[in-house]
Amino acid sequence: MTATAHAASAPARTDPKVVLEAKGVIMRFGGLVAVDDVDMVVREGEIVGLIGPNGAGKTTFFNCLTGMYKPTEGTVTFEGSVLPPKPRAVVKAGMARTFQNIRLFGNMTALENVMVGRYCRTSAMALTSIVRGPKFRHEEAATRQRAQELLDFVGLGRTTEHLARNLPYGDQRRLEIARALATDPKLLLLDEPTAGMNPKETQETMDLIFKIRDSGLAVVVIEHDMRFIFTLCDRVLCLVRGALLVEGSPATVQSDPRVIEAYIGTGPDAPAPTPTAERPAVSLSKEEQA
Amino acid sequence: MNTSTLPNGARGTTAVTVSRPSMQWYLTLAGVVLLIVGSLLSWCYDEGVLGNVSLNVNPGPIQVFMIVIAVLTLFFLLLRGGLFPVLDRLLDSARALRALGATATAFMVAVVIVIALQTSGLANADPGVFVALVGAALITWGSWSLASDPTVDPVSVHMRGWVDILVIVALLAIVLFGAAYALGQEDGTVFVLFLSVLGGVSLALARSGLFSWIRVIAQRHRQVLMLGAFAVAFLFPFTQNGSDANMSIATQVIIFATTALGLNIVVGLAGLLDLGYIAFLGAGAYVGATLSYSAFATIHWKPPFIVVMIIGACVSATLGLIIGTPTLRVSGDYLAIVTLAFGEIFRLAMFNLDGNNGPNLTRGPNGIPAIPDLEFFGFNFGDTHDIFGIPINRFGNYYFFLLVVAAIIILVFTRLNNSRIGRGWVAIREDEKAAEAMGVNTFGLKLFAFAGGAFLAGLAGTVKAHQDVSVTPDQYVFLESAFLLAAIVLGGMGTVAGVLIGATILKLLPEKLRFVSDYRLLIFGLLLVLIMRFRPEGLVASHRRQLEFHEEDTELAEHVEHAHLEATAGSEGTA
Numbered sequence: 091m092t093a094t095a096h097a098a099s100a101p102a103r104t105d106p107k108v109v110l111e112a113k114g115v116i117m118r119f120g121g122l123v124a125v126d127d128v129d130m131v132v133r134e135g136e137i138v139g140l141i142g143p144n145g146a147g148k149t150t151f152f153n154c155l156t157g158m159y160k161p162t163e164g165t166v167t168f169e170g171s172v173l174p175p176k177p178r179a180v181v182k183a184g185m186a187r188t189f190q191n192i193r194l195f196g197n198m199t200a201l202e203n204v205m206v207g208r209y210c211r212t213s214a215m216a217l218t219s220i221v222r223g224p225k226f227r228h229e230e231a232a233t234r235q236r237a238q239e240l241l242d243f244v245g246l247g248r249t250t251e252h253l254a255r256n257l258p259y260g261d262q263r264r265l266e267i268a269r270a271l272a273t274d275p276k277l278l279l280l281d282e283p284t285a286g287m288n289p290k291e292t293q294e295t296m297d298l299i300f301k302i303r304d305s306g307l308a309v310v311v312i313e314h315d316m317r318f319i320f321t322l323c324d325r326v327l328c329l330v331r332g333a334l335l336v337e338g339s340p341a342t343v344q345s346d347p348r349v350i351e352a353y354i355g356t357g358p359d360a361p362a363p364t365p366t367a368e369r370p371a372v373s374l375s376k377e378e379q380a
Numbered sequence: 381m382n383t384s385t386l387p388n389g390a391r392g393t394t395a396v397t398v399s400r401p402s403m404q405w406y407l408t409l410a411g412v413v414l415l416i417v418g419s420l421l422s423w424c425y426d427e428g429v430l431g432n433v434s435l436n437v438n439p440g441p442i443q444v445f446m447i448v449i450a451v452l453t454l455f456f457l458l459l460r461g462g463l464f465p466v467l468d469r470l471l472d473s474a475r476a477l478r479a480l481g482a483t484a485t486a487f488m489v490a491v492v493i494v495i496a497l498q499t500s501g502l503a504n505a506d507p508g509v510f511v512a513l514v515g516a517a518l519i520t521w522g523s524w525s526l527a528s529d530p531t532v533d534p535v536s537v538h539m540r541g542w543v544d545i546l547v548i549v550a551l552l553a554i555v556l557f558g559a560a561y562a563l564g565q566e567d568g569t570v571f572v573l574f575l576s577v578l579g580g581v582s583l584a585l586a587r588s589g590l591f592s593w594i595r596v597i598a599q600r601h602r603q604v605l606m607l608g609a610f611a612v613a614f615l616f617p618f619t620q621n622g623s624d625a626n627m628s629i630a631t632q633v634i635i636f637a638t639t640a641l642g643l644n645i646v647v648g649l650a651g652l653l654d655l656g657y658i659a660f661l662g663a664g665a666y667v668g669a670t671l672s673y674s675a676f677a678t679i680h681w682k683p684p685f686i687v688v689m690i691i692g693a694c695v696s697a698t699l700g701l702i703i704g705t706p707t708l709r710v711s712g713d714y715l716a717i718v719t720l721a722f723g724e725i726f727r728l729a730m731f732n733l734d735g736n737n738g739p740n741l742t743r744g745p746n747g748i749p750a751i752p753d754l755e756f757f758g759f760n761f762g763d764t765h766d767i768f769g770i771p772i773n774r775f776g777n778y779y780f781f782l783l784v785v786a787a788i789i790i791l792v793f794t795r796l797n798n799s800r801i802g803r804g805w806v807a808i809r810e811d812e813k814a815a816e817a818m819g820v821n822t823f824g825l826k827l828f829a830f831a832g833g834a835f836l837a838g839l840a841g842t843v844k845a846h847q848d849v850s851v852t853p854d855q856y857v858f859l860e861s862a863f864l865l866a867a868i869v870l871g872g873m874g875t876v877a878g879v880l881i882g883a884t885i886l887k888l889l890p891e892k893l894r895f896v897s898d899y900r901l902l903i904f905g906l907l908l909v910l911i912m913r914f915r916p917e918g919l920v921a922s923h924r925r926q927l928e929f930h931e932e933d934t935e936l937a938e939h940v941e942h943a944h945l946e947a948t949a950g951s952e953g954t955a
C-alpha cells in the first residue's frame with residue numbers, strides 16, 4: 091500500500107481539522123472500473139494535488155465527490171457528516187468545483203455567472219421577487235456586490251458586464267473559479283485550472299490559488315503540469331487506472347519510480363529511474379497530455 | 381469618439397457625404413410627386429373595385445396607402461438632402477428608399493392586375509393608376525443607384541430624453557390609429573393590401589435602421605414604453621364607438637395573448653416545452669363554469685368571483701404539480717410528450733365526466749352553457765356603460781378586466797425574469813448540469829415555472845368561461861396549445877412585446893380574413909417555417925434568446941455586449 095510515504099509525513103505535526111474524507115470510493119461504468127477504491131483526506135488550509143495520466147479517473151473521482159455521479163461504493167464525508175450524492179446538497183455543505191471543459195453560462199455576463207453562484211446562499215422566492223420589498227432589494231444588492239468583489243478577487247473586475255462567451259480562455263477559467271467561490275465553499279475542487287493557458291497565465295493562476303488558500307479554503311487541484319503541481323501542493327495523490335498509486339509530499343511523489351513509470355508507460359521491469367532521469371516526467375507538459 | 385471601430389458601427393463602405401443632391405435624387409423626387417398626383421386622381425371607372433378608387437381628389441383607402449408611402453419616401457429624401465443631420469447619422473436613407481420604391485412598384489403592379497382582372501381588361505383603368513405606377517417606378521429607379529450612406533450604431537447616440545419619449549409616443553399613436561383603421565376595414569381585399577403595405581413599409585424602416593434605433597430607445601425608457609403601451613390598449617375601446625364586432629375580436633385577442641404570456645414563462649423563461657397548456661386554461665374555465673350561477677352548473681356552491689378565480693388557479697396549479705413532479709426530473713423531451721398526452725386526457729376526461737361514466741361534473745360534450753356575465757358590486761359586465769360619452773359594451777367590459785389580468789401577468793413575468801429565480805432559469809437553459817453543480821435548484825425552479833404557468837392559465841380560464849358564455853371540451857383541444865406556442869415562437873420567446881405581437885397576429889388574421897381562417901393551418905405553418913429559417917429568435921428578439929439561437933455568431937455576441945455595456949454605462953450615468 092501507499093501507507094509508508096503517508097505515515098512518515100502525517101503524524102509529525104498537530105493535524106488541522108479534516109474537511110473532506112472520501113472512503114473506499116468505487117465507480118464502475120459497466121465493466122470499466124473508473125475509480126477503484128480511492129481514499130482521500132483533505133484538511134483545512136491544505137492544497138492537495140491529484141495527478142495521473144489521461145483516463146486515470148481523476149475527473150470521475152471529482153464527479154463522485156460532488157454528487158454528479160453516485161459512486162458505486164464508498165462514502166464521502168464532509169466536516170463529519172456523510173454527503174448525499176446530490177450536487178446541490180454538496181454545494182450547500184460547502185464544496186464547489188470547476189470543470190475540465192469550461193462550463194460557464196456563455197450567454198450571461200461575467201457578473202451574472204457569479205450571481206448564479208450565489209443562488210444557494212440567497213433565499214428570495216417567487217412572491218418576494220414579484221412584490222420587491224426592501225428585503226428583496228437588499229438581497230439583490232448584496233448579491234451583486236459580493237459577485238463584484240469576487241470578480242475583483244480573481245482579477246476580472248473590469249470585465250463585469252462582458253458576456254462569458256466573449257472572454258478569453260484564461261479569463262473564462264478564472265470566471266469559473268469566481269463562480270465556484272460565490273457559493274461560499276470551504277473546499278474548492280479545480281479540474282485542470284491551467285489547461286490551455288500560457289506560462290504567464292499559469293503563474294497568475296498559481297498565485298490566485300495561493301490567495302484562495304490564504305483566505306481560509308482548502309483546495310484540491312487536478313493538473314498535468316508537474317512543475318505547477320509540485321510548487322503549489324502540500325500533498326499529492328497519483329491515480330493510475332482508477333487506483334491510488336502513491337500519496338505523499340510533492341518530493342516523495344516526484345521521486346517515486348512508479349509515478350514516472352505510469353506517466354512514461356515503461357514496462358514493469360525497466361530500471362528504476364534515478365532522480366536525474368526523472369526530469370522528463372516532471373516536465374511532461376500539457377501539450378503532450380492534451 | 382470614434383464610432384467607426386465599433387462592431388456593426390459603420391454599415392456602408394463608401395463613406396460619401398452628399399453635399400449637393402444628385403441626379404438620382406431629383407429622379408426620386410419626381411417619382412414622389414407623380415405618385416402623390418396619381419394617387420389623388422381616379423384609378424378606375426368602376427366603383428366596386430378595391431373599395432372604390434374611382435374619385436378624383438378623394439382617395440380611397442389604397443390610394444391613401446400610396447400617399448403614405450410617398451410621404452415616407454419624401455421624408456427619407458429630405459433626410460438624404462441633409463435636412464435632419466442627426467437622424468441622417470442614424471438612418472440609412474438609401475436602403476429605406478430602395479425598399480419603399482420596391483414596395484410601391486410591386487403594389488401598383490398588383491393594383492393594375494387586380495383592376496384588369498376584376499373589370500375584364502384594362503379598358504376601365506383611369507390615367508391616374510398609370511401616373512402612380514410611373515411614379516413608383518421612378519422612385520425605384522432613382523433610389524436604386526443611390527450610394528448607401530454610413531450610419532452609426534444607435535446605442536452610441538444619446539439624444540435628449542424628451543426626443544426619445546416623443547418617438548415612443550409617436551410610435552404608440554401610430555399603432556393605436558393603425559389598429560383602429562385596420563379593424564375598421566370591412567373589405568377583406570383592402571385589409572390584405574393594408575397588411576402588405578404595412579409589411580413593405582416595415583421592411584423599409586427596418587432596412588433604414590429605424591427599428592434598431594427604436595429598440596435602443598425602448599430599452600432606455602422601458603417604463604415609459606410599458607405605460608404607453610398599456611395606455612394604447614386602454615384607449616383602444618374608445619376608438620371603436622361601441623362596435624360589437626371589433627371589440628369581440630379584441631377580447632378574443634387579449635385572452636389569447638394573456639394565456640400566451642403565461643405560457644411564455646414556462647417556454648420562454650424556464651425553457652420547458654409544454655404542449656398541453658390549453659388544458660390548464662380549460663381547468664380554470666371549468667372551475668369558473670361549475671361554480672357560476674349558470675342553471676347548468678353542476679356544483680351548487682356560489683362563492684364570490686374572486687374566490688372562484690383563486691380556486692381555478694389553484695386547481696390548475698395542482699394539476700401542473702401532478703404532471704410536473706414525475707416528468708421534470710427527467711430530460712426535456714419527456715415533458716413535451718407527457719404534456720401532449722395530458723392535453724388529450726384532460727379533453728377526454730371533461731368529455732366523460734357526464735354522469736354516465738363518472739360523476740356529473742362537466743355535462744360531457746354538451747358542456748356548461750348559459751354562464752351569466754360577471755358582476756362586481758352591482759357592476760354587471762353584460763350592460764353597456766357610457767364612459768366619456770362613448771358606449772363601452774359587454775366586450776369592452778371584459779376587455780378592460782382582461783387587460784388588468786394581462787398587466788398582472790406581465791408584471792409577474794418581468795419581475796421574475798429580473799430576479800434570482802430568473803437568473804436560475806437562464807442558467808438552466810444554458811447548462812442544466814452546471815447550474816445544478818453550482819447549487820441552483822433546477823428541479824424546483826422548473827416545477828415552479830410549470831405550476832406557476834398553470835396557475836396563471838387557470839386564473840385566465842375562470843374569466844374566459846364567463847366571457848365565452850359556455851364551456852365545452854372542444855374549445856380546449858391540442859390545436860389551441862399549438863397556436864399558443866406558435867404565437868410565442870413567432871413573436872419572440874422570452875419577450876413580452878413579441879408574444880403580444882405574435883398573439884395578435886395569430887388571432888386577428890383568422891378573425892378578420894375568411895380565407896386565412898379556412899387555410900389557417902397551412903398559412904401559419906408556412907409562417908413558422910419562414911420564421912424558423914430567417915429569424916429563429918422571433919419577430920421581437922430577446923438578446924439572450926438571440927444569442928442562444930446563434931451560438932456561432934461572434935459578431936452578434938460582440939454587438940450585444942457593446943449594447944449592454946452602453947446601457948449599463950448610461951444607467952450608471954443617470955443614477
Ligand SMILES: Nc1ncnc2c1ncn2[C@@H]1O[C@H](COP(=O)(O)OP(=O)(O)O)[C@@H](O)[C@H]1O
Binds near residue numbers: 124143144146149151
Ligand atoms: N459517464 C461515463 N460513462 C462511461 N465511462 C466513463 C464515464 N465517465 C468517464 N468514463 C471513463 O472513465 C475513465 C476515466 O475518465 P476521467 O475521469 O475523465 O479521466 P481523467 O480525468 O483522469 O483524464 C475513462 O476511461 C472514461 O472513458
Ligand SMILES: [Mg+2]
Binds near residue numbers: 148149150190
Ligand atoms: Mg479529466
